[in-house]
Amino acid sequence: MKSEKVNLKDKFELFNEYWTPKIVGELNGQQVKLAKLKGEFVWHDHKEEDEMFLVIKGSLQLEFRDKTITLNEGETYIVPRGVEHNPVAPEEAWVLLFEPETTRHTGKVKDKLTIENPDWI
Amino acid sequence: MKSEKVNLKDKFELFNEYWTPKIVGELNGQQVKLAKLKGEFVWHDHKEEDEMFLVIKGSLQLEFRDKTITLNEGETYIVPRGVEHNPVAPEEAWVLLFEPETTRHTGKVKDKLTIENPDWI
Numbered sequence: 001m002k003s004e005k006v007n008l009k010d011k012f013e014l015f016n017e018y019w020t021p022k023i024v025g026e027l028n029g030q031q032v033k034l035a036k037l038k039g040e041f042v043w044h045d046h047k048e049e050d051e052m053f054l055v056i057k058g059s060l061q062l063e064f065r066d067k068t069i070t071l072n073e074g075e076t077y078i079v080p081r082g083v084e085h086n087p088v089a090p091e092e093a094w095v096l097l098f099e100p101e102t103t104r105h106t107g108k109v110k111d112k113l114t115i116e117n118p119d120w121i
Numbered sequence: 122m123k124s125e126k127v128n129l130k131d132k133f134e135l136f137n138e139y140w141t142p143k144i145v146g147e148l149n150g151q152q153v154k155l156a157k158l159k160g161e162f163v164w165h166d167h168k169e170e171d172e173m174f175l176v177i178k179g180s181l182q183l184e185f186r187d188k189t190i191t192l193n194e195g196e197t198y199i200v201p202r203g204v205e206h207n208p209v210a211p212e213e214a215w216v217l218l219f220e221p222e223t224t225r226h227t228g229k230v231k232d233k234l235t236i237e238n239p240d241w242i
Contacts, residue, residue, distance in 0.1 A: 003198075003199060003200075003201055004198075005190055005192060005196055005197070005198050006196065006197045006198070007195060007196050008175075008195045008196070008197065009195055024197070025173065025197065025199050026199075027171035027172070027173055027199050027201075027219070027220075028150075028151060028170060028171050028220070028221050029149075030149060030151055030219075032173065032197070032219075049149060050148030050149050051148070052146065052148055052153065056195075069126055071126060074128060074129045074130055074177075075126055075127065075128050075129070076126070076127045076129065076145070076146065076153070077124075077125075077126050077127070078124060078146050078147075078148050078153075079124075080124055080148075098148070098151075098153075098219065099148075099149070100149055
């Protein structure tokens with residue numbers, strides 16, 4: 001485990017790719033990841049893993065089959081395991097993700113956006 | 122599991138006690154807690170649990186036996202299991218904690234500050 005102070009905004013300044021989560025910490029089998037999002041992702045779920053979103057900058061829409069939740073800066077939402085969702089960011093959004101280290105961001109869906117092994121940053 | 126949008130600052134406005142973590146979410150056996158800190162806590166460790174601090178407002182000093190880490194707004198630090206630490210907040214600080222649901226904030230130390238069963242907020 002790395003044990004260092006992390007300034008979230010400084011870390012976000014280090015990359016520009018969208019939909020490419022970067023790992024900034026891990027604890028208890030969970031990872032803290034940062035992602036820049038813009039546009040529409042892909043419908044997916046995580047069968048065994050709950051996933052938390054915290055918006056650091058901008059705004060994120062979490063589409064579900066029956067509703068859409070809009071998260072602004074300083075707002076969180078936990079997507080329970082097994083629940084299909086699709087993140088959409090009309091403008092660039094900076095998001096902190098909290099999820100098990102086994103989680104792939106597209107779930108079992110293989111998409112051109114899928115990142116198999118996120119990098120530490 | 123509750124599944125609702127959480128606005129962190131709104132939740133912080135709901136309580137004023139210091140050193141009294143409130144639960145705002147849980148996922149994968151972990152809990153997300155909010156705490157207002159002011160003054161000095163108590164030296165402790167968590168034998169089996171890593172603990173993440175994210176400062177939402179103000180400034181937090183994490184004292185270790187060999188160093189002190191100062192976290193400002195938007196900064197995180199993960200205290201690895203087994204490492205003694207003592208949080209100190211010279212002025213009021215608002216902190217998000219991420220840790221296993223089994224974690225007691227004073228570790229095995231029983232102190233007048235110990236909260237056995239944090240409330241949801």
